[in-house]
Amino acid sequence: MLSRRVPQDLTPNPWSAALEARRAAGLEVLDLADWNPVRAGLSPPEPEVLAALAAPGAGDHRPDPLGAPDARAAVAASETALGRPLAVDDVVLTSGTSESYAHLFRLLVNPGGGVAAPVPCYPLFEPIARAEGVEVVPYRIVWVGRWEVDLASLEAALARGARAALVVQPHVPLGSCLAPDEIAAVEDLCLRHGAALVSDEVFVDFPWPPRPAGLPSLLHGVRRAPTFVLGGLSKACGLPQMKLGWIALAGPAAARAEARRGLAWLADLFLSVGGPVQAALPRLLAGRAAFRARAVARVAENLAALGAALAGAPSLTLREAEGGWAAVLRAPGDDDEAWALALLARGVAVHPGHFYDLDGAHLVLSLIAPPAAFAEGARRLAALAAEDGAARP
Template structure:
């Protein structure tokens, strides 16, 4: 009765079962996986922002497949403020969506026939696979490798390209690794795509959250490109407002390629018209007020990275001799809300279970296992840098004390 695109097995994994048992027993859990900015004590909507959402203009319905012009101009101004060269992004090349997930879906529909392929990084966010499956698109992976820093394996990228490859997805910074491509890697990717006629999709939802001591702004693909390029953004991360449901696609590239792409994207967007008017009306104000939220997030990221680089762990670029047998290594990144920890040796108490299962069972600490993201190490885990620092510090101590 159901299509093959829908899963048949919804059996919870062992970690989820253990978590249910712990919560049913009333055990307090130190949850290091929460990335919902509205539930971790960060600044919320101001009175002025709430007033903008309640603006009477939001009661009018004047549908535009690309989204309200004033909202798109505010997004273009945001990119200009980030330093996008060549006059910034033309608002006519911006399309509003209800989420980044919808932006991916629109682009898969635009670029791919059934069975066509899109290349995605490994590791990366697990949501990409079901999104592609729903659109009948196949994903192929290229490798990111860690050796003191995350680097693109260009050989694996070129090997993954086939006759049905339509696009390469870049996630800048990557979720969960926090990595960005180097200038040399960016140039190589663009050259490969230009030679093969492949489109670039750059997911930059975490682009405003560099890890210190890096510059305020991480690299973007939003300037004029040699190939058709679609940059994804949204206020879920940019402003900490996932409940407002507004993202976007910003397009750049050669005029000829863009003409057909923009027409096709407009046709697709017109079928859905999914973004509510009130949030479109409020968007200029919401973007104006992003600084307070972003400052609080950066402070929290800094505090949590300091904890993870402290006595319980060590930095990925440092020598193991600098610390006294720490339980995990922080794999260094450049930005974003997540961090990868690589555990240094098996815990005597862990036996055959995963690090994440051991941490939850014996220390009441919830971590995301690395295999959720296709991380290479058996003992890799992922933590949220939005975690309140006191909670992160307590969890790190519990893990250190239990790992001995």
């Protein structure tokens, strides 16, 4: 009955099944695999959110496919204040980053066509592309002392007809950003192959210490290729429950105008962004700096706890990163699921790296977990590594 857009096998993987069973049994779980800022205690206080939702006009209904003008102006002002210049006419509102991707796949790719997506990365692209009848053509992110785009791999993907190159900065979960020469090279490839550039920058507000300046963005400078930069309330303000994201248009004026017309037509089919959250958006974005400060402080605190724990576990290596909410650890061997299951048996949930198509044994930890739980989870992880080292010949 179901189409090929829906996976035929939805059986939980072994780690997810074990986590569900542990919770069902009422056993302890220190969740270092949860990126929800609400559960992490970082989101704005509920009275503050409810007050914003009581804004004048919240009960009105005057749909604009691109988003209410005042709401789009609030996004443009917020981005510009953070050093990422953006005009109100170049803002398109969506119900979140997933819908932003879906709209862009519909906008840029014919049915059966492809998009070039990085590997490793978080497992979002393939199911959304599948649902839109689009193929994901992978290109590699490689470790050469830092994480870099394998440009030959990207060119091969674009040569296969991919209509857009997807980049994520800071990357999830690697935390890497494109260097200026990489940005220029990726743009060159997009121009050579007639492809658009899509930059997912939902974590751009969260540099790792001791980085003093902000992280790079494709809203900095002049873009030569048609470019789409993604953001949203979920990460910018710690409000995933508000369901509002945005697409920022960059690149040549003619390409922006064409994209704006196409996105307006697509968005008008669904009108999925709620009126109350659009009316509340100026007040919600006013809390962006305060949320950023809380989240950056939490990341720094948990990184310090992780560093202290790893001092007693030399077999575990923290991969360097520039920003974001994830820490990636290299563990001995190749079986990261065995590591994750062994740690879960000790009451600690972390993601095995193969969830993100990482090669070798890697573990991925959420750096916004409550500090006490994170520190104890890191301690148990280090103890497991010590046991593993003692058991090896």
